Amino acid sequence: MSMQTEACTTRRLLLRIAPMVTGRQIRAAIYLLGWNLKRVSERSGVPWATVQRMQADDGVPRQMYEKVAAVQQALEDAGVEFIEDRGVALKKDWHDA
Template sequence: MITAAQMRAARALAGIDQKTLAERAGVSLPTIQRMEASDGVVRGVVDTLMKVIQALNEAGVELIGENQPSERGGRGVRLRAGAGPNPQG
């Protein structure tokens, strides 16, 4: 779905802090902090994850899954396979 690193990067691209993301998503600040502090894929209540993803989308960020093309073009960030602190080959 979404990794903690993607979530942090998406928030940075949107230029918003954790509190603003929490407010826009309608979730608590500790929820955002917990999500961003997790390792790998963010786990949690699906409804909460969807709210966060929607808030990021509304902020203009397109989350791109592994091996998924970007449908809308524009600027973005993608981590190369095998790169980063927890390479997944």
């Protein structure tokens, strides 16, 4: 598989993981968990300044897909559910992680 083909495949996979998560959703998820930017950064591996820029964007963040997907995954692992109609909720079995 060529590098270009592999990159396209990875990008398509990431789009399925984090297709339309918005900055507002990220901001709301952080609030629901009671987290700060440092904790999101530690859990996702994304620098806190990047997370700050992501959550400041009302629409879909402009950062690289990999970084948005990493933040989304960290928040979901902690108990957040991103709802398709741009909402956010804590999972029913959520507990403070």
